[in-house]
């Protein structure tokens with residue numbers, strides 16, 4: 001069965017779009033034609049998109065769907081439904097927030113067995129290298145297994161709050177990078193200076209400083225800057241491909257930009273919460289916006305937007321992490337409150353509304369930071385990240401003029417809270433197709449439908465680090 005999507009526009013350069021028709025067969029894009037010029041066949045299934053903008057499916061490179069192990073926070077069904085409703089056709093799930101963590105081939109297959117039947121969109125898995133793993137004598141073999149299985153990338157923490165996935169010291173990270181460089185897999189780093197944060201935390205707690213702003217001052221911008229500097233040195237020493245996740249500090253971005261201009265294989269991502277909120281919002285919104293790293297200043301925020309626009313930051317990912325609401329997010333103790341914000345469903349409309357419409361980024365750049373660049377980083381750019389013949393038919397049908405108001409209760413993830421509550425966005429996902437099958441649709445009267453659980457597929461990294 002062939003489908004012909006018509007009455008649509010696709011992005012070209014800058015903010016330009018062009019009218020097109022997209023023919024899809026067996027999950028792949030066959031042709032992208034000018035209207036009326038393609039080889040139309042009588043039995044094509046015609047899909048009228050009513051002048052919608054069509055974008056390549058979003059790849060969210062950083063989600064915590066907590067399955068198995070922490071499914072009171074999220075599970076793969078709720079997480080991927082939220083993804084589908086947000087135009088995200090492929091999520092890349094972190095290895096640290098499931099049990100057992102994805103630190104061996106066996107653990108990876110255990111997780112796949114549990115999450116595959118629940119997935120509504122495609123997914124990749126991060127593998128991980130924790131101090132727990134490095135305690136095992138055969139950790140190098142396990143890392144090699146993960147690479148062999150096609151993990152998207154390897155995650156390490158320079159500062160972790162998790163006993164089941166402990167952080168690594170500098171020499172341990174160097175050893176991991178020496179392995180990943182050989183294996184041809186990139187490493188994603190949670191970059192905060194462990195010693196500095198521990199020292200500040202101890203001092204603050206000893207002195208009875210227990211507010212959310214005290215938590216924030218335990219994780220200053222310097223913690224990020226120091227850690228990214230360390231990673232630059234290790235990147236230079238080992239030649240390994242290094243990616244800094246959730247960059248919040250403008251001067252940490254400066255370090256990444258310098259490393260890149262020195263020709264080092266370094267990259268970075270930031271998250272919508274760092275682009276929208278600042279430390280001042282900790283006062284008004286409380287632990288709702290508690291994250292690690294913590295929100296920074298308005299100056300940092302401007303620098304991040306600049307980096308997103310210029311390419312100094314490679315892509316945007318959500319770090320979707322939902323604590324049990326309200327129990328875990330508001331414990332009465334700011335140090336104990338869960339750090340994390342669910343974001344997978346709102347990233348695309350947020351970046352369109354506040355990025356493209358506010359002229360901070362072009363439509364072309366939106367496609368790059370939400371789809372093409374993560375596809376390249378995760379080694380799947382032969383099949384995802386573009387609307388072009390031969391690529392997976394992962395298509396977001398986007399109503400760019402639709403105005404709507406964010407309501408937490410209308411989200412689809414398990415624990416529904418959002419600091420964007422009440423914010424008005426312009427531009428909304430109408431439907432999402434994953435490999436040609438409709439994974440999500442919102443009709444004009446607001447009725448919503450999803451594909452069956454289990455239609456999302458595991459995607460392996462295809463290519464080694466370039």
Ligand SMILES: [Zn+2]
Pocket residue numbers: 062064094319321
């Ligand atoms: Zn994360």
